[in-house]
Amino acid sequence: MPIPGRPRKEKGIALVVAMLVLLVITIIAIVLMTTVTVGRRSAGHGLRATDALNVAEAGVSEAVALIRHGDINLDPSNPRSVAQVFLTVPGSVPALGTDSVGVATKQPAGDWLSYSTPGRSPDALTVEFRTDASRSVVYRYNGLATPSINTTSGLPIYEITATGTTGSARRRIVTEVIQKPFYANAKGALAAGHDIDFVGNAVVCGFDHSADTPNDYGENGRLGANSCVPYETGPTDLPGSWSTGSISGGGASVQDGDPSGRLANQTGFYTGPWDAFNMSQADFLSWIGSPINGVPGNLNGIYYIDNNSTVGDQSTSVGIHGGDGEGLLYVDGDLTINAQFHYRGLIYVEGDLKMNGQAWVLGGIIVKGRSTVKQNGGATILFSSEAITRALAKYGGQFVTLNWREVQP
Numbered sequence: 001m002p003i004p005g006r007p008r009k010e011k012g013i014a015l016v017v018a019m020l021v022l023l024v025i026t027i028i029a030i031v032l033m034t035t036v037t038v039g040r041r042s043a044g045h046g047l048r049a050t051d052a053l054n055v056a057e058a059g060v061s062e063a064v065a066l067i068r069h070g071d072i073n074l075d076p077s078n079p080r081s082v083a084q085v086f087l088t089v090p091g092s093v094p095a096l097g098t099d100s101v102g103v104a105t106k107q108p109a110g111d112w113l114s115y116s117t118p119g120r121s122p123d124a125l126t127v128e129f130r131t132d133a134s135r136s137v138v139y140r141y142n143g144l145a146t147p148s149i150n151t152t153s154g155l156p157i158y159e160i161t162a163t164g165t166t167g168s169a170r171r172r173i174v175t176e177v178i179q180k181p182f183y184a185n186a187k188g189a190l191a192a193g194h195d196i197d198f199v200g201n202a203v204v205c206g207f208d209h210s211a212d213t214p215n216d217y218g219e220n221g222r223l224g225a226n227s228c229v230p231y232e233t234g235p236t237d238l239p240g241s242w243s244t245g246s247i248s249g250g251g252a253s254v255q256d257g258d259p260s261g262r263l264a265n266q267t268g269f270y271t272g273p274w275d276a277f278n279m280s281q282a283d284f285l286s287w288i289g290s291p292i293n294g295v296p297g298n299l300n301g302i303y304y305i306d307n308n309s310t311v312g313d314q315s316t317s318v319g320i321h322g323g324d325g326e327g328l329l330y331v332d333g334d335l336t337i338n339a340q341f342h343y344r345g346l347i348y349v350e351g352d353l354k355m356n357g358q359a360w361v362l363g364g365i366i367v368k369g370r371s372t373v374k375q376n377g378g379a380t381i382l383f384s385s386e387a388i389t390r391a392l393a394k395y396g397g398q399f400v401t402l403n404w405r406e407v408q409p
Contacts, residue, residue, distance in 0.1 A: 048169035053406075055164030059085075059115025059125045060175045062106060063160045064399050067179075071103055072127055076156040079138045085125040088118045096120070114165040123163040123170075123409070130157040130176055141178045141402065144235050144385065149402075153210075153233065153386055155179055155393055157402060163409050172409035180398035181389050184346055185276050186364045188242030188257065189383035192353075193269040194369035196241050198249035202355070202375040204240040204382075206257025207232040209362060211386040215342050216360055219380040221254040228382055236385050239263040243373075253375075257383070269368070272312060273330050273348040276366060285311065287396070288330060294318060299325025299343070301395045306332040314351040314370060326391040337379070344384075345391035355379040363387040 063085060066072040074081040080099040088094075089109060093102040105112060105125075116125035130139040132151075142154025149157070155178045163172040189204045190196065198204075205218055210231045218228030240257035241247050247255075247262040255261030270276055274284035291306035295318050307316040316333030326344040335349045339357025346363050353367040359379045367373050375381070 048166045049171060051166040052164040052169040052171040053173070055113050055115050055166060056162040056171050056173045057164070058113050059162030059164065060160050060173065060177075062115075063125060063127050063162070064177060066103060066106070067127065067158065068397055068399070071106075072101070074101075074127065074129065074156075074158075076129065076138050076140075079129055079131045079135050081129060083127040084120075085116050085127070086118060087112050087114070087116050092118075094120050115162050123165070123172075125163075126161045128159050128161075130159045141181070142235075142386075142389075143181055144183060153235070155181055155390060170409040171406065173404065173406050175401060176403040177399045177401050179393035180396055180400050182277055182392040182396055184364065184385065184388045184392075185278055186238060186346075186366075186383065186385070186388070187266075188239040188263065188364075189381045190240070190365050190367070190373070190375070191242040191269075192367045192369055192373045193244050194367070195245035195372045196243050196247045197372050197374050198241075198247075198253035198255065199251060199374065199376045201252040201254070201378050202249075203254045203378075203380040204256070204261070204375070205254075205380075206238040206240040206261070206383045208234050208236050208238070209382045209384040209387070211344070211362070211384055211390045213362055213382060213384065213387075216358070216380070218382050219358065219360060219378055222256050233386075238383055240381075240383075242266055244269050270366060273366070276346065276348060281311075288328070291332070295320055299323065299329065300327060302328045302392070304330045304332070312350055314368075317351070327395045328392055339377070344387045346388045355381075363391065 072083040074083060078099060082100040083103060085103050085105055086093055087105050090104045093104050096102050107113065117123050131137060137151045139149055139151055139157045140154035141149055141157055145153055158177050160175045163170060189206045203219060203221055205222055205228060209228060210233045213228060213231040217226045220226060222229050237258035240255040240261040242263045244266055247264040249255060272281060274281045288302055288304045291304045293307050296303060305316060305318055312332060314333050318331060319336040320341055321338045322340040324342045328345055329347045332350045334351035336354045337359045339359060341359040343361045344363055347365045349367045352369050352371055353373050355375045356379060357377045361381045362384050364383055365381055
């Protein structure tokens with residue numbers, strides 16, 4: 001006999017079950033949609049964060065380019081020196097303090113990447129030196145010294161802070177860079193592939209001098225007026241003169257160095273200027289670039305002087321008559337240097353050298369020669385590994401990253 005009301009009860013239960021199933025399906029659908037949305041947002045933020053990091057790296061690249069081209073030229077004698085690059089046009093750069101300089105971005109107008117700001121801001125692209133906590137001394141890098149990072153010798157370490165922005169994402173990085181050092185394989189303050197003859201009161205000193213040795217110091221010998229001894233800071237002392245032939249000196253000429261002022265009748269002269277930098281010939285010629293026919297008006301830089309394209313044929317002949325310069329000077333022929341000339345760096349001469357009057361060189365000179373090398377009058381050569389390294393790094397056009405880190409913006 002049927003039980004009254006049971007079918008109706010079963011239908012009610014089925015309806016409740018169906019509603020519960022529908023509710024569960026709805027909840028699952030909502031959860032899945034929310035997960036997809038959050039995932040998309042997370043992925044989008046991740047992409048923007050990556051883009052922001054790339055933008056910050058682009059800021060570091062512009063800062064390095066501005067240092068290389070001289071638009072940013074901080075003074076290592078002032079540890080508080082700062083430069084900031086602004087997203088603005090020249091003439092609209094904000095005024096800064098006495099230790100600071102402002103520079104307009106070199107990016108194409110209207111297409112600026114956001115790695116700086118138009119005005120003064122914590123997010124402005126900033127270049128300064130790595131210093132101690134009190135900002136009283138600059139840290140330097142010298143691959144020939146121990147430790148290589150020190151406060152007494154070498155190339156100053158630049159600290160570049162760049163903040164990249166893409167949408168709501170911001171990434172800030174601090175990069176420490178130096179101009180790439182070039183270490184010369186020097187044999188003496190003056191190294192020659194022929195006899196050397198010192199005349200008058202010519203001076204060569206192979207003790208390793210600071211790159212900051214003032215002009216004309218040492219011209220009266222190590223112990224004379226304007227003595228160069230206080231600037232003999234190492235790390236590498238050499239003979240004053242080194243030659244594959246004989247070395248003679250008359251008058252009041254002075255040759256000093258370690259192990260001696262004169263080291264004659266040696267072997268192993270350079271096959272070419274590339275040996276002086278431990279480079280291959282191909283790498284050296286690629287680095288130094290094409291020759292110029294004659295002495296430039298501005299001798300600051302790396303110059304290869306020749307009257308043809310045949311390397312090492314000693315075919316040209318040029319003279320320098322006063323002025324100042326720094327860097328590397330490679331002359332494929334004869335060179336005459338006259339009075340009142342000051343140079344910091346390395347000079348390499350394939351032909352003969354005549355050095356007259358009060359010419360003064362801090363760094364070194366290498367002469368292959370065809371006949372006797374003559375240093376006359378009051379000409380002075382002081383060896384300085386630091387002066388060579390600093391001058392070539394300044395104009396060599398390459399940078400090295402020492403440290404990279406991301407910080408909280």
